[in-house]
Amino acid sequence: MSNLVKLQKYLSLKYYQYEVTTAIYILEPWEKCCINTLVATGLCLSLYTSFIYIPEYTKSFFRLVFP
Secondary structure, three states: OOHHHHHHHHHHHHHHHHHHHHOHHHOOHHHHHHHHHHHHHHHHHHHHHHHHHHHHHHHHHHHHHOO
């Protein structure tokens, strides 16, 4: 079995686990799309702010601790 098929099965399993854990498997397809869009937007915004603000906060923390 190729690595691409293994990756596809792994991602399919993870998506199924996500649907079952969050109980979105009972929603209609358009509702799933809306919820998944909100989750993806929240994740992207969190990653963006982490990359932008954490380095500056770390610098200011070290300046405070080690003057």
